[in-house]
Amino acid sequence: xxxxxxxxxxxxxxxxxxxxxxxxxxxxxxxxxxxxxxxxxxxxxxxxxxxxxxxxxxxxxxxxxxxxxxxxxxxxxxxxxxxxxxxxxxxxxxxxxxxxxxxxxxxxxxxxxxxxxxxxxxxxxxxxxxxxxxxxxxxxxxxxxxxxxxxxxxxxxxxxxxxxxxxxxxxxxxxxxxxxxxxxxxxxxxxxxxxxxxxxxxxxxxxxxxxxxxxxxxxxxxxxxxxxx
Amino acid sequence: xxxxxxxxxxxxxxxxxxxxxxxxxxxxxxxxxxxxxxxxxxxxxxxxxxxxxxxxxxxxxxxxxxxxxxxxxxxxxxxxxxxxxxxxxxxxxxxxxxxxxxxxxxxxxxxxxxxxxxxxxxxxxxxxxxxxxxxxxxxxxxxxxxxxxxxxxxxxxxxxxxxxxxxxxxxxxxxxxxxxxxxxxxxxxxxxxxxxxxx
Amino acid sequence: xxxxxxxxxxxxxxxxxxxxxxxxxxxxxxxxxxxxxxxxxxxxxxxxxxxxxxxxxxxxxxxxxxxxxxxxxxxxxxxxxxxxxxxxxxxxxxxxxxxxxxxxxxxxxxxxxxxxxxxxxxxxxxxxxxxxxxxxxxxxxxxxxxxxxxxxxxxxxxxxxxxxxxxxxxxxxxxxxxxxxxxxxxxxxxxxxxxxxxxxxxxxxxxxxxxxxxxxxxxxxxxxxxxxxxxxxxxxxxxxxxxxxxxxxxxxxxxxxxxxxxxxxxxxxxxxxxxxxxxxxxxxxxxxxxxxxxxxxxxxxxxxxxxxxxxxxxxxxxxxxxxxxxxxxxxxxxxxxxxxxxxxxxxxxxxxxxxxxxxxxxxxxxxxxxxxxxxxxxxxxxxxxxxxxxxxxxxxxxxxxxxxxxxxxxxxxxxxxxx
Numbered sequence: 001x002x003x004x005x006x007x008x009x010x011x012x013x014x015x016x017x018x019x020x021x022x023x024x025x026x027x028x029x030x031x032x033x034x035x036x037x038x039x040x041x042x043x044x045x046x047x048x049x050x051x052x053x054x055x056x057x058x059x060x061x062x063x064x065x066x067x068x069x070x071x072x073x074x075x076x077x078x079x080x081x082x083x084x085x086x087x088x089x090x091x092x093x094x095x096x097x098x099x100x101x102x103x104x105x106x107x108x109x110x111x112x113x114x115x116x117x118x119x120x121x122x123x124x125x126x127x128x129x130x131x132x133x134x135x136x137x138x139x140x141x142x143x144x145x146x147x148x149x150x151x152x153x154x155x156x157x158x159x160x161x162x163x164x165x166x167x168x169x170x171x172x173x174x175x176x177x178x179x180x181x182x183x184x185x186x187x188x189x190x191x192x193x194x195x196x197x198x199x200x201x202x203x204x205x206x207x208x209x210x211x212x213x214x215x216x217x218x219x220x221x222x223x224x225x226x227x228x229x
Numbered sequence: 230x231x232x233x234x235x236x237x238x239x240x241x242x243x244x245x246x247x248x249x250x251x252x253x254x255x256x257x258x259x260x261x262x263x264x265x266x267x268x269x270x271x272x273x274x275x276x277x278x279x280x281x282x283x284x285x286x287x288x289x290x291x292x293x294x295x296x297x298x299x300x301x302x303x304x305x306x307x308x309x310x311x312x313x314x315x316x317x318x319x320x321x322x323x324x325x326x327x328x329x330x331x332x333x334x335x336x337x338x339x340x341x342x343x344x345x346x347x348x349x350x351x352x353x354x355x356x357x358x359x360x361x362x363x364x365x366x367x368x369x370x371x372x373x374x375x376x377x378x379x380x381x382x383x384x385x386x387x388x389x390x391x392x393x394x395x396x397x398x399x400x401x402x403x404x405x406x407x408x409x410x411x412x413x414x415x416x417x418x419x420x421x422x423x424x425x426x427x428x
Numbered sequence: 429x430x431x432x433x434x435x436x437x438x439x440x441x442x443x444x445x446x447x448x449x450x451x452x453x454x455x456x457x458x459x460x461x462x463x464x465x466x467x468x469x470x471x472x473x474x475x476x477x478x479x480x481x482x483x484x485x486x487x488x489x490x491x492x493x494x495x496x497x498x499x500x501x502x503x504x505x506x507x508x509x510x511x512x513x514x515x516x517x518x519x520x521x522x523x524x525x526x527x528x529x530x531x532x533x534x535x536x537x538x539x540x541x542x543x544x545x546x547x548x549x550x551x552x553x554x555x556x557x558x559x560x561x562x563x564x565x566x567x568x569x570x571x572x573x574x575x576x577x578x579x580x581x582x583x584x585x586x587x588x589x590x591x592x593x594x595x596x597x598x599x600x601x602x603x604x605x606x607x608x609x610x611x612x613x614x615x616x617x618x619x620x621x622x623x624x625x626x627x628x629x630x631x632x633x634x635x636x637x638x639x640x641x642x643x644x645x646x647x648x649x650x651x652x653x654x655x656x657x658x659x660x661x662x663x664x665x666x667x668x669x670x671x672x673x674x675x676x677x678x679x680x681x682x683x684x685x686x687x688x689x690x691x692x693x694x695x696x697x698x699x700x701x702x703x704x705x706x707x708x709x710x711x712x713x714x715x716x717x718x719x720x721x722x723x724x725x726x727x728x729x730x731x732x733x734x735x736x737x738x739x740x741x742x743x744x745x746x747x748x749x750x751x752x753x754x755x756x757x758x759x760x761x762x763x764x765x766x767x768x769x770x771x772x773x774x775x776x777x778x779x780x781x782x783x784x785x786x787x788x789x790x791x792x793x794x795x796x797x798x799x800x801x802x803x804x805x806x807x808x809x810x811x812x813x814x815x816x817x818x819x820x821x822x823x824x825x826x827x828x829x830x831x832x833x834x835x836x837x838x839x840x841x842x843x844x845x846x847x
Contacts, residue, residue, distance in 0.1 A: 024402060027261065028346050032254040065442075066435040071343075073442050075314055079307035080446035084453045087303060091457035094464055102353050105306040109346040111258060178252040179413035186406030190398040247544075303454045307446065358542065359520045420550075 013135025020143035040148035048137025059129035243371030256347030270384035278373025476535035477526030494594035514591035516584035527599035551584040622663035634763035734831035
């Protein structure tokens with residue numbers, strides 16, 4: 001295992017396989033908590049911790065867990081970590097808990113985490129899985145924060161809750177509301193396409209990649225087409 | 230009468246005002262993924278509504294009669310997700326065995342629902358909002374119907390997008406999201422209507 | 429078979445291990461979370477009562493308090509912080525209310541807002557803003573009902589106001605006092621005057637001239653009448669005075685003069701008969717007047733359709749209001765009553781309260797500067813300038829005045845005067 005290879009596991013999560021802008025995973029929290037930079041950052045870190053821990057544990061147990069109960073086991077492990085993170089946040093960061101609300105326990109069903117467990121951790125060593133978790137976590141956090149910056153600065157004229165007075169008269173408050181989230185996400189994806197000159201995102205449609213139930217799922221039901229890549 | 234009114238308010242606000250997909254962003258993945266064709270969209274919507282109702286019927290009593298009395302509130306997330314996952318699994322097996330026709334129609338969507346955050350979201354929100362059992366069921370019904378409504382509307386929108394010439398960078402996902410944004414904008418117009426109706 | 433057992437066993441072990449891990453973490457975090465919540469609560473206590481000093485939790489089981497009161501802390505300065513749980517648009521809103529030793533609101537802090545949405549405004553934002561601006565600060569139990577609700581979130585603010593009133597009542601009771609609502613006090617006075625218990629009363633609609641009398645109440649079980657003269661309540665049963673109390677339910681000796689007034693009044697009320705008047709005989713009487721009766725004492729009892737927010741074409745589609753008035757032959761208004769109204773809650777329906785329409789009582793036409801019986805909608809604001817129109821209900825206020833001007837006009841015609 002070369003050093004270069006390890007590094008690429010981390011970096012691919014940040015850029016080449018960015019979970020939000022390239023793999024198009026974890027859209028629910030991406031849209032829901034990005035009206036505030038602080039909340040977005042907190043969600044990113046919380047998800048990253050769960051991702052790293054669950055990746056490592058699942059990888060460690062990959063030879064012990066029988067194939068038949070793979071998905072249930074993953075779900076229990078992930079839910080366990082999510083609950084631990086939730087309790088810690090409640091105890092030590094109550095402001096973040098208020099901001100994230102129901103989306104904090106919903107990390108359980110964040111496709112990124114189950115998806116990485118199924119696609120990576122179940123097949124790779126503990127070390128690699130941890131690196132994958134770090135990379136994906138950073139990529140997820142960066143994507144959330146960048147979206148939150150656009151939405152909060154332009155929509156609420158503030159940054160992480162700190163008001164930016166000179167922008168106040170120009171704020172577009174619909175950006176922090178639900179439709180603004182969808183709009184900004186769509187525009188950012190188009191922007192990533194333009195910046196990367198059409199190389200990313202490769203996917204032109206939402207599909208089942210990363211969906212943990214993909215194995216049992218009839219592709220036509222997911223509306224997924226054959227990916228272009 | 231008062232009870233009926235409050236139930237109606239819960240139902241209408243969860244269908245229109247607090248639409249799970251369009252204003253709370255729960256269940257976005259299937260909303261964007263499975264809304265390409267009308268029959269798929271409505272199939273998914275019906276399946277989600279059914280699972281939401283079953284999940285609430287199972288999780289509410291467990292929270293109130295097992296977790297709360299034993300002081301195990303912190304086990305909520307893990308217990309709920311396990312229950313929902315096994316319920317969905319069971320539902321699929323039962324459908325396959327006893328009503329194969331329905332399974333052919335809805336069964337394919339069921340595995341996707343296991344990790345649908347809307348279902349877990351409904352179960353958790355019903356507890357957080359302090360609803361009683363009947364209110365929880367009505368709220369789940371409303372959320373499911375709201376999801377179905379959003380799916381069906383959006384399937385219509387998407388079939389029009391497919392026929393339109395879209396600038397290259399926006400093709401595919403980007404334009405889908407922007408179209409969803411406009412649908413969400415339209416639903417924002419419902420805010421306040423329910424309050425006004427029963428004021 | 430072995431495979432299945434192994435699978436189930438593995439899953440079971442994973443579940444068990446995760447559960448143990450969760451219980452351990454919960455053991456560490458639960459006390460911290462509880463402590464934090466307590467601290468936040470104490471912070472909220474000081475927030476609603478900055479000079480409260482130290483607080484001590486009150487055992488509520490010994491008191492009979494409004495159901496909305498969930499918790500109370502006694503402050504070292506003699507005040508109370510009351511925690512109320514109330515339902516506006518949604519149930520489960522929780523507010524802390526500070527009440528000073530002299531019964532005034534020192535601050536409010538809503539720690540949980542379940543209400544959301546509203547007509548153009550969002551309760552979830554408006555209610556905390558009300559707290560921050562000290563919306564109810566300084567109100568006491570008698571003045572709180574006079575505090576405006578906030579348009580756009582009327583449902584929430586009305587419920588909120590009622591909840592704060594509950595807190596004020598609770599603070600009075602906890603402070604060792606007793607709180608009797610104005611409605612209850614009135615009922616107690618009426619029963620004490622008549623020597624009855626638990627009887628309900630109707631306000632008598634004056635269809636006769638009773639000199640020196642403020643109000644008359646009629647017992648619903650026909651036990652008798654209570655005549656209010658000034659502050660005093662005088663009970664009359666079977667035509668004779670049976671007792672009297674002051675406004676605080678204390679028995680008083682009824683003066684001979686009041687005795688005579690009360691007895692005469694009741695006799696007059698009992699002797700009143702009504703005769704229908706055929707309006708087709710007269711010209712110039714507004715078509716809105718639906719019925720006129722005249723009493724043997726020469727007082728006219730007139731029922732009128734008023735124009736509320738609805739009947740005028742340019743305003744919505746609510747139905748009209750119906751008002752009943754009595755006017756003496758010499759043109760003095762004796763009584764006014766809303767028979768029916770279906771005005772917008774929180775706006776026009778405010779006019780159906782006695783406080784509003786009773787301002788017309790005792791006045792004659794010459795008390796008004798603008799006596800037109802027909803006006804354009806655009807002129808309503810000027811038209812209501814000589815009554816205490818209710819802000820936010822100008823249209824309905826004007827509807828009442830217009831109806832009353834029509835009644836005055838009708839009496840003038842019936843008495844043979846020129847239109």
